[in-house]
Amino acid sequence: MPVARARKRRWPRWTALGLALGLVAGAVPGVLLRELAPDAAGRPAASPDRRGTAAERQLAERMVGQLDRQGAALLGGDRTGFLAVAEPAARPALTKRYAALRALRVTVWRPAAGGVPVAVDGRPGEWRLPVTVGYCFVVPGCAPSTTGLGTRWRLVGEQPRLLAVEPSRTDPTGVRPWAVDDLAVAVGKRALVATTPAQRAKLPGLLAQAEAAARVADRYAVGPPPDRYLVYYAGRAEWQRWYGGGRPKWTAGYAVGVGGDRHDVVLNAQSLAPGGVDDLLRHELTHASSLPDQGYADHADWWLVEGLAEYAGTDGQPVDRYDGLAEVRKLVRGDWAGRLDALAPADDASDDRVGGAYGVGYLAVRHLVDRYGEQRVLDFFRAVVHERRPPAEAADEVFGDPWSMLHDDCVAYVRAAAG
The missing domain is CATH 3.30.2010.30 (Zincin-like)
Structure with a gap:
């Protein structure tokens, strides 16, 4: 420097x-x-947070399932599918993120739960879930870089809907430009x-x-x-x-x-x-x-x-x-x-x-x-x-x-x- x-x-x-x-x-x-080092499948390893209850773990799995669908849409160039898991208020910021990641030629996007969901105080039905993502640009077979993200969700029936994606407060590198x-x-x-x-x-x-x-x-x-x-x-x-x-x-x-x-x-x-x-x-x-x-x-x-x-x-x-x-x-x-x-x-x-x-x-x-x-x-x-x-x-x-x-x-x- x-x-x-x-x-x-x-x-x-x-x-x-x-x-x-x-x-x-x-x-x-x-x-x-x-x-966080990626696991054998190339996903970032989950943090050693508490395992939570069975219901919390199941909810985390459903949230990550939504993020997996979003990631597949991102890699496939499907903006509509990328936004489909999110509530309308989240879509402008996600549209910007989608465009930036596509411009960087994202080739790998692998989300994983970094803990279990935590209920948001004063907002019944809303949850926060820390997430880590392994990602690559241009090169499909790279060893993924990793970043932490904060996600906020609302339950609509049994289905989690994404309300916001925020930079992680614990990621030591700070917010990524994209x-x-x-x-x-x-x-x-x-x-x-x-x-x-x-x-x-x-x-x-x-x-x-x-x-x-x-x-x-x-x-x-x-x-x-x-x-x-x-x-x-x-x-x-x-x-x-x-x-x-x-x-x-x-x-x-x-x-x-x-x-x-x-x-x-x-x-x-x-x-x-x-x-x-x-x-x-x-x-x-x-x-x-x-x-x-x-x-x-x-x-x-x-x-x-x-x-x-x-x-x-x-x-x-x-x-x-x-x-x-x-x-x-x-x-x-x-x-x-x-x-x-x-x-x-x-x-x-x-x-x-x-x-x-x-x-x-x-x-x-x-x-x-x-x-x-x-x-x-x-x-x-x-x-x-x-x-x-x-x-x-x-x-x-x-x-x-x-x-x-x-x-x-x-x-x-x-x-x-x-x-």
């Missing part, structure tokens, strides 16, 4: 600091734990780009840039690359609403884990200079290709996670052309103690401090790549970030050199490059 640089771009640290990791109180995520807004979508071979209808004219250019960035990000995949990269281009209002909003002012983009070994990417249209979109996309899509589904466990690994994404973002340009060298110089001449594992900026850090931290991470990774090659650096990344092994152990195995020496060499390289 990039930080604000007035002359070119904003580079936020968002992508690296995962809420799911519990590293910093109040930190908001760029990388989140997947919500759940709350109309979307215009462009689909390529490796990427989907979605935005609001008001910004539809930008889609062809954004898709071309995302396709080019995807080819770069694929090179840094740790494991199989994503089946598709999904990029949302957010206007002012959408930036505050999608995935929970609340990002720092200098945030230009972030990647958020949505399950199924997949990360959605969101770009902030309000803070992007035209010349900064390409390297931002390479940076964020590399997070999507390199990070584990469940985030990463140690704040001390920030330099490596962001350094690899910055390295990909530069796309092979010479070190002396790196946009953040001035911020790096300021950091290394200031209060930085020279420890990579203490590099991550605080939530209230200045733009210069954040930009310098990103630059140090980039230069450290660049030094390792120059010394050992990209594949061995990716092997080191896998060992540290995915397998959660100490850098000292990983360096001995992957590089055959002690981490204490390599760490000091990286810091010396950073200081020399900063001048």
Whole structure:
């Protein structure tokens, strides 16, 4: 996630600091734990809520049966059937959701009860049921992403009728764009780009840039690359609403884990200079290709996670052309103690401090790549970030050199490059 640089771009640290990791109180995520793993049939597993009475379980089954019929209509392109399970008051919002999901080329939609129905206080005959949904876009055979939804129902005789579908209050990733807004979508071979209808004219250019960035990000995949990269281009209002909003002012983009070994990417249209979109996309899509589904466990690994994404973002340009060298110089001449594992900026850090931290991470990774090659650096990344092994152990195995020496060499390289 990039930080604000007035002359070119904003580079936020968002992508690296995962809420799911519990590293910093109040930190908001760029990388989140997947919500609920799908079961063997590809449905999201139900949460361990109380089992309820036999009558409650039977009612939940009837509600999910209605959602199954709705899902089949969605996949079949039958809008009338999609709306048929709902009361008239629910249909305008559901019509919007149907259109957005169809534009995203939904290929899998598997609802499951996340508990048992609970009667709504003061409204006889109304019930709430938490639901999880496994879904895929474009690719029929993908490992589904998951999201939580709140559903509200009315019993008409024995038949549950859908009154409303609401974002889950417990979904750590926040509201998905397709759940709350109309979307215009462009689909390529490796990427989907979605935005609001008001910004539809930008889609062809954004898709071309995302396709080019995807080819770069694929090179840094740790494991199989994503089946598709999904990029949302957010206007002012959408930036505050999608995935929970609340990002720092200098945030230009972030990647958020949505399950199924997949990360959605969101770009902030309000803070992007035209010349900064390409390297931002390479940076964020590399997070999507390199990070584990469940985030990463140690704040001390920030330099490596962001350094690899910055390295990909530069796309092979010479070190002396790196946009953040001035911020790096300021950091290394200031209060930085020279420890990579203490590099991550605080939530209230200045733009210069954040930009310098990103630059140090980039230069450290660049030094390792120059010394050992990209594949061995990716092997080191896998060992540290995915397998959660100490850098000292990983360096001995992957590089055959002690981490204490390599760490000091990286810091010396950073200081020399900063001048």
